[in-house]
Amino acid sequence: MTDFPAALPDIPLVEWASAINTRRSVRSYKGQRVDPAALAALHGFCTALPARSIARVAVLDDAPPDLFTGLVVGGYGRVTGAGSAFLVIGRSDADLVQETMGYLGEAALLEATAMGLGTCWVAGSFDRTVASRLVDLGPEEQVFAISPLGYAEEKPRRSEALLKAMVRAKHRRPVLEIAPGFDEEHWPAWAAEGVRLARIAPSAVNRQPWRFELDQGAVKVTVVKRGAEGSVSRLLDVGIAMLHFEVGARLMGASGVWQVLGSPDVALFRPIPR
Numbered sequence: 001m002t003d004f005p006a007a008l009p010d011i012p013l014v015e016w017a018s019a020i021n022t023r024r025s026v027r028s029y030k031g032q033r034v035d036p037a038a039l040a041a042l043h044g045f046c047t048a049l050p051a052r053s054i055a056r057v058a059v060l061d062d063a064p065p066d067l068f069t070g071l072v073v074g075g076y077g078r079v080t081g082a083g084s085a086f087l088v089i090g091r092s093d094a095d096l097v098q099e100t101m102g103y104l105g106e107a108a109l110l111e112a113t114a115m116g117l118g119t120c121w122v123a124g125s126f127d128r129t130v131a132s133r134l135v136d137l138g139p140e141e142q143v144f145a146i147s148p149l150g151y152a153e154e155k156p157r158r159s160e161a162l163l164k165a166m167v168r169a170k171h172r173r174p175v176l177e178i179a180p181g182f183d184e185e186h187w188p189a190w191a192a193e194g195v196r197l198a199r200i201a202p203s204a205v206n207r208q209p210w211r212f213e214l215d216q217g218a219v220k221v222t223v224v225k226r227g228a229e230g231s232v233s234r235l236l237d238v239g240i241a242m243l244h245f246e247v248g249a250r251l252m253g254a255s256g257v258w259q260v261l262g263s264p265d266v267a268l269f270r271p272i273p274r
C-alpha cells in the first residue's frame with residue numbers, strides 16, 4: 001500500500017471544519033472584484049500544494065464571463081458576476097489524478113470559503129476551450145474543473161434556485177446508506193466525525209458516490225460503481241469526500257494518512273497510534 005500523494009501535512013482544522021459546515025455552491029455573485037490581498041493569499045496557498053506532477057490548482061484573478069456556460073442551452077444554472085476563478089488541472093495520464101484533483105481542489109475551495117468567498121465546483125458546465133486558453137498547460141495537462149470565486153449574492157437568482165431544486169442540493173443520503181453498519185456508539189469518535197463531514201461534501205449532480213466502512217480500526221472509502229457515470233469521474237467526488245473525512249478525523253485527534261487501495265476500493269485511513 002502506498003500513501004496518498006496529495007496528503008496535506010498542515011490542515012487548519014477548525015477553519016476548514018467550519019467552512020465544510022457552512023459551504024454551499026454559489027452561482028450568483030455580486031460582480032465585485034475579489035480583494036487583491038485575498039487573491040494573493042490564494043495564489044500562495046495553491047502554489048504550496050503537494051503532488052504538482054499529478055494535479056494542481058491555478059488562481060485566475062480575472063475570469064471572463066464566457067468561461068461559465070451554464071448547464072444546458074439557455075445558460076440555466078449559469079454562474080454570473082464572479083470576477084475570479086480556480087482552475088483545477090490534472091495530468092490525464094497520471095494514476096490517481098481524479099482523487100488528487102478532488103482532494104486538492106477542495107482544499108483550495110475550503111480555504112477560499114474560510115476567507116468569506118463563494119465557490120462552486122463546476123466540472124460539466126464550463127467552456128473547456130476558454131479555460132485552456134487562460135493557463136499554460138504542461139504535457140498531458142487538462143483543466144478538468146473550475147470554481148468561480150467571488151462575493152455571493154444574498155439570494156440566488158431564480159435560475160440558480162431552480163437548479164438547486166433539480167439536483168436537490170440540500171439533500172444528503174442517510175448515514176446508513178453511505179456508511180452501512182454505522183453505529184454512533186461503537187464507531188470511534190474520529191471515524192464518526194469523519195463520516196459526518198464527508199456526508200455533507202459536494203458532488204457532481206449531488207450524487208454522493210462515496211461509501212465508508214470500518215475495517216479493523218481503520219476506515220475504508222470505496223466508490224459506487226452502479227449506473228452511468230456521466231462525463232465527470234466519481235473519483236473526483238471521492239477525493240473531495242476524503243479531505244472532508246480527514247478534517248473530521250483529525251479534529252477528533254486521529255491524525256493519520258490515506259493509503260491507496262486497488263479498485264473498487266479507493267483508500268484506507270489509518271490513524272497513527274499516539
Ligand SMILES: Cc1cc2nc3c(=O)[nH]c(=O)nc-3n(C[C@H](O)[C@H](O)[C@H](O)COP(=O)(O)O)c2cc1C
Nearest residue numbers: 024025121122123124125167169202203204205206
Ligand atoms: C465534481 C463536481 C462537479 C460539479 N459540476 C457542476 C456543474 O457542472 N455545474 C453546476 O452548476 N454545479 C456543479 N457542481 C455542484 C453540485 O451540483 C453541488 O455541489 C451539489 O448539488 C450539492 O450542492 P451544494 O454544493 O450546495 O452542497 C459540481 C460539484 C462537484 C463536486
